[in-house]
Each structure stands twice: as structure tokens, then as C-alpha cells.
Amino acid sequence: MAQHGFLPRMQAYFFDLDGCIYHGDRLSAGVVPLLDRLRQQGLSYVFLTNNSRLGAAEIGSRLEAMGLTVPDDRILPVTDIAGKYLRDKYGKLSVKTIGSDSLARNIAEAGHTPIAWDAPGADVVIVGRDTEFHYNKLQRIAADIGHGSRLIATNPDRYHPGQFGERVPETGSLLAAIEAVTGKTAECIGKPEPYMFEQAMQLCGAAPDSCVMVGDNLETDIRGSRQAGLRSVWITNGSAPGPAAEGGAEVLESRSSAAGFAPSGPARPDVVVNDMEELYQLVMQG
Ligand SMILES: [Mg+2]
Structure with missing residues (x-):
């Protein structure tokens, strides 16, 4: 059976956004017809x-501004x-949020007590991607x-990749500073940890073996879903040979290290495609 032979049995599709659904402010080719197809078939997506x-x-x-309407x-x-x-x-906890206003709001709405960053x-x-991170915050967090x-x-x-391919510092970079000074290792919520996948499955009422994750990051999307x-x-975005090519494993390993993580165990996808358009074609083949 072809590698993608399981696709018709899937009840729910989970998609990463950046590098899959869009690049910068541009919607990827194939996304609109693929989502239309899933909707026509009565399948779930998140x-x-x-x-x-x-x-x-x-x-x-x-x-919406890119031309895609999603509830x-x-x-x-x-x-x-x-x-x-x-x-x-x-x-319920007292929580100090080092991150965006939206993150702080979500935490307060969940019933936790917000603590200002400079309060003891x-x-x-x-810790999230805090674009106002600075030395005194680091000092205060270390004390906490x-x-x-x-x-x-x-x-x-x-x-994560910026508009011109430059590296934009993410949460993990800030965390590295905090971990360096405290000697502690943070517990993570997002991919590759299971919680987000579990929430998505619950939302769709689907079991793991009827869900497929589509993503461009081997360390978070692919390792986490596995x-x-x-x-x-x-989704390789052209950085690896196609599904039938030999030597894919080496490419995966090198991509793994390039993603900014220490690789631990295999992060092997079931299907490798260049882009969403190619995935759309596979789904249409049935
Ligand atoms: Mg991505």
C-alpha cells in the first residue's frame, strides 16, 4: 500500500499554521481546496x-485577511x-505571566490569580514569547x-522563521536563559507535548488512530503527533526529497538538528510532501 493509504480512513486533520497553512502573510496554494474537500466529506479539522x-x-x-474563513x-x-x-x-494557582497580554488574559479567565512580574x-x-523580556525580569524570575x-x-x-527567512527568537530562547540561571528545566504545554493533541482530539471526538497531523517542524509537529x-x-517546503526518494532519513536527522532542538529518538513522518498542494492531490486520489 502506498505510504498515504491511510488518509481516506482519517476522521480529523490537524494542521500547523506557520510554514503549512501560510508563509508570512501568504496563504499556501492548495489550502482552500483541501479544506473544502474535508468539509464536503464531513471531516473535522483543527x-x-x-x-x-x-x-x-x-x-x-x-x-480572514489572507482569504481563509475559519470558525x-x-x-x-x-x-x-x-x-x-x-x-x-x-x-487554581497564583501565576506570573512572562508573555503577551492575550496569554495573561487567558490565564486570568481560567480562574488563576495574576501576579505582576515585579511582585515577589x-x-x-x-513563560511565553515575551517581546519585552529584559535583564531585570530574568533576575526576578530566577529569585521566584x-x-x-x-x-x-x-x-x-x-x-521561528521570519518573513525573509531570518530567525525570530521564540519562547525557547528566553527559556534557555532562565534555565541557565536557575538550573531548572521547564515543563512545556504546546507541541510536542501531548496536551494540545489531546485537546484537539476531544474537540473532534476522534481517537488517535483516526487523526493525522500535518506540520513542517519535525521536532514539534511530527515527533509530538507520533x-x-x-x-x-x-511538509518539507522543498527541503527534502519526495516520498519515494532514498536517503530521506539523513535529511530528517539533519533537519532535526537544524530546528534548534537536541534530537532524541526518531521523528519520522508517515508521509512526506513538499507542500499543501501536493497533500491536496494525495487526498483527492482517495
Ligand atoms: Mg510551522
């Missing part, structure tokens, strides 16, 4: 993103599940962790 700055409504407006409840950014994650796992102590210090605050991060990504028991499709 967008799963490690974006820790924007909520679903903000991302929905962004997609907010189909968009699952880590920004919107962080508060629920903390409540599900630890109950909190049950949890949660030293006094017993739990260190939790929205996502482990060290950077660990959660899902099938996966890797």
Missing part, C-alpha cells in the same frame, strides 16, 4: 499552533489552552524559581 502571543480570534482575523473554535493556539492546562493539572513570588511562572515557583513554558521552540499516537504528514 489548526494547532505553538503561537503563544495570539488567541484564536486574533489568528482568525489574520487568516474560531477550529483554531487552537497554546495561548488559549495555557490557563486550562494549569487548572486541569494543578487547580507565585505558584507558577509561565529559587523560592519554589514552578517553571512552565508555553512551547519549547527556540526560534508520541500521541497520531499519523503525520511532513
Whole structure:
């Protein structure tokens, strides 16, 4: 059977956003007809993103501006599940948010008590992509962790690609500074951890073996979906040979290291395609 032979059995498709659904402010070719096809077939889809700055409504407006209309409840950014994650796992807490206003709002709406960054102590210090991170914050966080605050991060990504391919510092880069000074390792919420995949499956009422994750990051999208028991499709954006090519494994390993993570175990996708257009063609083949 062809590698993609499982696709017709899938009930739910999960898509990463950046590098899959869009590049910069441009919607990827194949996305609109692919989503139309899934809707016609009565299949579920959810967008799963490690974006820790924007909520679903903000991302929905962004997609709308690119020409794609998606209901907010189909968009699952880590920004919107962080508060629920903390409540599900630890109950209501005092939380210091090092990140965007949207992240802080989500955490407050989940019933946690917000603590200002420069106030002493909190049950949890949660770190997202804080574009106003600075030395004094680092000092204050280090003191909190030293006094017993739990260190939790929205996502482990060290950077994401900017509009011109430049590296934009992500949560993981800030976290590296905090981990260096405290000697602690953060607990992460977003991909590749299972929580976000579990939330998406719950939303669709689907079991792991009937869900497929489509993503461009081997370390978060592909490794995470494999660990959660899902099938996966890797969008290479032209950086690896096609599905039938030999030597794909080496390319995967080198991409793994290039993604800014220490590779640990295989992050092998079930299907490898160049782009969404190619995935659309595979889905149409049935
Ligand atoms: Mg991506």
C-alpha cells in the first residue's frame, strides 16, 4: 500500500499554521481546496499552533485577511489552552505571566490569580514569547524559581522563521536563559507535548488512530503527533526529497538538528510532501 493509504480512513486533520497553512502573510496554494474537500466529506479539522502571543480570534482575523474563513473554535493556539492546562493539572494557582497580554488574559479567565512580574513570588511562572523580556525580569524570575515557583513554558521552540527567512527568537530562547540561571528545566504545554493533541482530539471526538497531523517542524509537529499516537504528514517546503526518494532519513536527522532542538529518538513522518498542494492531490486520489 502506498505510504498515504491511510488518509481516506482519517476522521480529523490537524494542521500547523506557520510554514503549512501560510508563509508570512501568504496563504499556501492548495489550502482552500483541501479544506473544502474535508468539509464536503464531513471531516473535522483543527489548526494547532505553538503561537503563544495570539488567541484564536486574533489568528482568525489574520487568516480572514489572507482569504481563509475559519470558525474560531477550529483554531487552537497554546495561548488559549495555557490557563486550562494549569487548572486541569494543578487547580487554581497564583501565576506570573512572562508573555503577551492575550496569554495573561487567558490565564486570568481560567480562574488563576495574576501576579505582576515585579511582585515577589507565585505558584507558577509561565513563560511565553515575551517581546519585552529584559535583564531585570530574568533576575526576578530566577529569585521566584529559587523560592519554589514552578517553571512552565508555553512551547519549547527556540526560534521561528521570519518573513525573509531570518530567525525570530521564540519562547525557547528566553527559556534557555532562565534555565541557565536557575538550573531548572521547564515543563512545556504546546507541541510536542501531548496536551494540545489531546485537546484537539476531544474537540473532534476522534481517537488517535483516526487523526493525522500535518506540520513542517519535525521536532514539534511530527515527533509530538507520533508520541500521541497520531499519523503525520511532513511538509518539507522543498527541503527534502519526495516520498519515494532514498536517503530521506539523513535529511530528517539533519533537519532535526537544524530546528534548534537536541534530537532524541526518531521523528519520522508517515508521509512526506513538499507542500499543501501536493497533500491536496494525495487526498483527492482517495
Ligand atoms: Mg510551522
